[in-house]
Amino acid sequence: KHLNSDAIIQSIRPDKDVDGLHVVNAGKLATGDLATGLISCTPAGAMLLVRSIRGEDLSGLNAVVIGRSNLFGKPMAQLLLNANATVTMAHSRTKDLAAVARGADILVAAVGRPEMVRAAWVKPGATVIDVGINRIDAPERGEGKSRLVGDVAFAEASEVARAITPVPGGVGPMTIAMLMANTVIAAHRVAGRKPPRF
Ligand SMILES: NC(=O)c1ccc[n+]([C@@H]2O[C@H](COP(=O)([O-])OP(=O)(O)OC[C@H]3O[C@@H](n4cnc5c(N)ncnc54)[C@H](OP(=O)(O)O)[C@@H]3O)[C@@H](O)[C@H]2O)c1
Structure with a gap:
């Protein structure tokens, strides 16, 4: 808590910023340049999942x-x-979030509230990407035990969605894979070689 993470992140050389968090890399993405920067790992991994379902x-x-x-x-x-x-970008000030979510062909939840997105929020046939990682008590596993759940009520939402990512085992491993992908991309660029596309 005593460290200023932003000052540290902004001191990283953008071409070595494999987390894709430097303002130069964030700015390239914001201006539609997906070719020369490095894209933040969790959204890059989530997007790869979206592309695998929706093209x-x-x-x-x-x-x-x-x-x-x-x-x-x-x-x-x-x-x-x-x-x-x-x-549409929704957040804590969005009015009638359930209705907004129901309009989504692709619904992405990154809030940090366990199982907030219910089946009734999901459009039939939607692609649902659950980014949330929440640890909740699991007394059924024994005293003091806990388990991980996402921001989406997986069991009920999977009855409505066409595709849905589990937590754990969905977006999380993709984040790690994209960190490796960004490292490979950065290394190719430094070596003057054309990087692979992930
Ligand atoms: N799988 C992975 O590798 C990975 C990577 C990163 C994050 N995560 C997980 O993803 C979740 C979100 O992470 P983050 O860093 O983006 O979190 P964050 O910085 O805390 O942002 C949470 C967002 O959720 C919104 N929000 C909070 N309560 C809401 C509500 N009741 N209704 C609608 N929106 C609400 C907030 O709105 P306001 O802006 O209005 O406050 C904010 O924009 C966390 O569970 C985190 O652990 C997972």
């Missing part, structure tokens, strides 16, 4: 991102917009 071009699809953090919500919305989705 490269999201024209005509409504995407709703719940959460507007610099770490996830904003870059995720920019990636979806770049792929031609019609994007």
Whole structure:
């Protein structure tokens, strides 16, 4: 808590910023330059999951991102917009969040509130990406035990969604994979070679 994380992040060289959090990399994404910067790992991984279900071009699809953090919500919305989705960013001041969420063909939840998104918030056939990681008490596993759940009530929402990511085992491992991907991309650039596309 005594450290200023922003000052530390901004002191990293942008071409070595494999977390994609430096303002130069955030700015490139915001201006639609996906080719020369490094994209923040969790949204990059979530977008790879979206592309695997919905394809490269999201024209005509409504995407709703719940959460507007610099770490996830904003870059995720920019990636979806770049792929031609019609994007709504929702947050704690959004009115009638359930109705907003129900309009989503692609629903992304990054809030940090256990199982907040219920089945009734999910449009039938939607693609649901659950970014939240929440530890809750699990007395059924024994005294003092806990378990991880997402921001989406997985069991009920999976009855309505066409595709849904589990927690744990969904977006989390993708984040680690994209950290490796960004490292490979950065190394190719330093070596003057064309990086692979992930
Ligand atoms: N899987 C991964 O690798 C990974 C990576 C990063 C984060 N996460 C998880 O994702 C979650 C979000 O992370 P974050 O860093 O983006 O969190 P954050 O900075 O705390 O942002 C949370 C966002 O949720 C919004 N929010 C809070 N309560 C809400 C409500 N009742 N209704 C609607 N919106 C609400 C906030 O709105 P306001 O802006 O209005 O306050 C804020 O924009 C956390 O559970 C975190 O652990 C997972």
